[in-house]
Structures are given as structure tokens and as C-alpha cells.
Amino acid sequence: MDPINVFEYEALAKQLMDPVYWDYYAGGSDDEVTLQVNRTDFNRIRLRPRMLVDVSHCDTRTTVLGQLIEMPIMVAPTALHGLGHTEGEYATAQGAGAAGTLMTASTESTRTLEEIAQAASGPLWFQLYIFHSLKLAAELVRRAEAAGYQAIVVTVDLPILGNRERSKRHTISIPLSALKEMVTGVEEEELRREPMTWETIDWLRSITHLPILLKGILTAEDAVLALEHGVDGIIVSNHGGRQLDGAVSSIEALPEIVEAVGGRCEVYMDGGIRRGTDVLKALALGARAVLVGRPILWGLAVDGSKGVQQVLKILQTELERAMKLAGCPTVASINRALVKWT
Numbered sequence: 593m594d595p596i597n598v599f600e601y602e603a604l605a606k607q608l609m610d611p612v613y614w615d616y617y618a619g620g621s622d623d624e625v626t627l628q629v630n631r632t633d634f635n636r637i638r639l640r641p642r643m644l645v646d647v648s649h650c651d652t653r654t655t656v657l658g659q660l661i662e663m664p665i666m667v668a669p670t671a672l673h674g675l676g677h678t679e680g681e682y683a684t685a686q687g688a689g690a691a692g693t694l695m696t697a698s699t700e701s702t703r704t705l706e707e708i709a710q711a712a713s714g715p716l717w718f719q720l721y722i723f724h725s726l727k728l729a730a731e732l733v734r735r736a737e738a739a740g741y742q743a744i745v746v747t748v749d750l751p752i753l754g755n756r757e758r759s760k761r762h763t764i765s766i767p768l769s770a771l772k773e774m775v776t777g778v779e780e781e782e783l784r785r786e787p788m789t790w791e792t793i794d795w796l797r798s799i800t801h802l803p804i805l806l807k808g809i810l811t812a813e814d815a816v817l818a819l820e821h822g823v824d825g826i827i828v829s830n831h832g833g834r835q836l837d838g839a840v841s842s843i844e845a846l847p848e849i850v851e852a853v854g855g856r857c858e859v860y861m862d863g864g865i866r867r868g869t870d871v872l873k874a875l876a877l878g879a880r881a882v883l884v885g886r887p888i889l890w891g892l893a894v895d896g897s898k899g900v901q902q903v904l905k906i907l908q909t910e911l912e913r914a915m916k917l918a919g920c921p922t923v924a925s926i927n928r929a930l931v932k933w934t
């Protein structure tokens with residue numbers, strides 16, 4: 593029987609996957625408090641639905657950085673799709689395109705960014721880690737530009753890796769070899785860590801004309817700095833609870849960032865999105881769109897590109913139903929008055 597919601601994909605994926613790989617996908621850091629509150633904080637928000645609105649036509653389409661997508665739900669960058677399915681990021685790119693939305697390809701993909709671009713039928717952003725040399729980062733940006741990626745998403749919440757204890761119990765050898773493949777042609781000595789600061793964002797701004805988004809911002813203070821450094825978008829995120837445990841949930845951080853930004857750039861969020869109503873709440877609190885991480889990996893593990901497409905379709909259908917029940921026929925009609933914190 594086909595899964596009817598995202599949680600059923602989770603259960604199936606867990607059954608199907610190698611437990612070592614499952615732990616890598618599922619885990620958070622330390623006691624996984626932030627991982628949990630990413631979900632449970634959605635329950636602190638209640639909806640204030642409006643009645644007697646004509647919702648016979650409901651439109652989930654929106655734009656992100658001017659790009660039309662079928663739903664305000666995009667694919668978050670996650671590493672190593674090859675652990676979930678032999679086709680890896682090919683399948684994810686095809687599934688996202690078939691669902692009519694955008695995929696963000698991770699620096700730590702198991703396929704090259706050019707291969708992903710060839711497989712993709714929808715728009716792509718490239719997620720950049722700047723933890724090796726600036727030369728390598730510049731090379732990746734140049735390749736992403738050439739391959740047609742529409743934006744660079746710089747992940748800023750990983751000065752070092754979080755303490756992921758589930759994965760400490762095993763040696764994940766595949767990820768390391770996959771990483772080596774990813775950086776083919778780069779001398780080993782270049783693979784030392786580059787400290788990343790706001791100056792690095794200025795440097796990045798100087799080497800590319802692509803829009804730059806910062807992923808991993810959790811405070812109004814950093815959102816203001818991001819604007820001062822010329823970014824085009826902010827992704828409110830705590831890396832799916834995999835970095836600093838005890839950090840605020842993404843949905844709780846969202847309002848102060850939206851307020852600080854004041855419409856000067858688009859704000860997105862990821863972390864804990866599992867239901868259409870979660871998307872509705874995030875949009876009501878000012879997110880332009882959301883990104884989903886683990887649910888995409890579950891769909892991928894269960895049924896390759898079809899599973900990815902189906903997970904996105906389920907979320908879109910749930911969002912559409914929630915919009916209708918809340919009296920919101922369009923994404924533009926979703927606003928702050930729709931939600932209250934309990």
C-alpha cells in the first residue's frame with residue numbers, strides 16, 4: 593500500500609535502509625533537543641482560519657528569487673543521496689522537477705554538480721560549504737554558474753561538525769570516499785579548513801553575480817549583518833538539529849528574522865516541516881517558502897525519483913487542503929493574522 597503521509601515514508605525508509613545509513617540521515621547532535629523542538633514548536637502555533645471565502649480555486653504556486661515554482665516547498669541540500677538510493681541525486685533532481693519545484697544540491701553530493709544539472713528538469717540552487725580553500729570554493733562557484741544553477745546557498749552554521757553521536761558508533765566509510773570523488777582533481781593539501789567569517793561573504797559577493805543566500809541564520813542580529821553584506825536571501829535553519837544542540841527551533845527563530853529583514857530580501861526556513869499545515873504556519877510567519885530535508889531522503893530511499901515526487905506531492909496536497917480550510921485561496925493571501933502562539 594502506498595504511504596499516505598510523510599511519516600509513513602519515514603517508517604518504510606527505516607525498514608529498508610542499512611541502519612548505519614539510517615542513523616546518518618535521521619540523527620541530530622548531542623541530546624537531539626533542537627531536532628525535537630523543530631517539530632514540537634509547530635504545535636505551539638495555532639491557526640485562526642477565516643470562513644466564507646471562495647476557495648474553489650486554490651493556487652499553491654509562488655516565486656523564489658523570481659523563479660516560478662508549483663508550491664512554496666523546495667528540496668533542502670542534504671549530503672550523500674547515494675546512501676538512500678543507487679541513483680542518488682539524479683533521482684532527487686528528477687523527482688523535484690517532476691513535482692514542479694526547486695532542488696538545492698549539496699556540496700557533499702554523491703554525483704557531480706554537472707551530472708545533477710543534466711538529470712534535473714527543474715530549477716537548481718547550489719549549496720556551498722567553504723571549509724576548504726577559497727580556491728576550491730571559487731572553482732565550485734564557477735562550475736555551478738556554468739552548469740546553470742540559479743543561486744549559491746552558503747551554509748554558515750558549520751564552522752565545525754556538530755556532535756552527532758548516532759554516527760559516532762559507526763565508521764561511515766562511504767561518505768568519505770564520496771567526498772573524495774566530489775573534489776576530484778583537488779590536491780590533498782588544499783583540503784584544510786578555511787575559517788569562514790563575514791569577510792568571506794564579501795569575497796564571495798565579489799566573485800559571482802549569482803544571488804547569494806545564507807543558510808543557517810537564527811537571529812535578527814545576523815540577519816541584519818547578512819543584509820549589510822549584500823545577500824539576496826536568508827534561510828532560517830539549524831541544520832535539522834545537527835549542529836548546535838539547544839539552538840532555537842527554526843520556526844521560533846523565523847518571526848524575529850522576518851521582522852529585522854523588513855522585506856529587504858526573501859526569507860525561507862527549513863527544519864521539521866512534515867505536514868502541509870507546517871508550511872502554512874511558516875508562510876503565515878513570513879517565510880517566502882520552506883525547504884524539506886529528511887522527508888525527501890525518505891521518499892528517495894523508498895522509491896527513488898517517484899518517492900521524492902510523491903513526498904512533495906503529499907505536502908503540496910496537504911498544503912492546498914489546509915489553505916482551503918483556512919480561507920486562503922492563494923499563497924499571497926496567507927498572512928500573520930492566520931496564526932497565534934500558545
Ligand code: FNR
Nearest residue numbers: 617668669670671698747831832863864884885886
Ligand atoms: C543535512 N543538511 C545539510 N545542509 C547543508 O547545507 N548541506 C548539507 O550537505 C547537508 N547535509 C545534510 C544531510 C542530512 C542527512 C540531513 C538530515 C541534513 C541540513 C538540511 O539542509 C536542512 O537544514 C535540514 O535537513 C532541515 O530539516 P528537516 O527537514 O530534515 O527536518
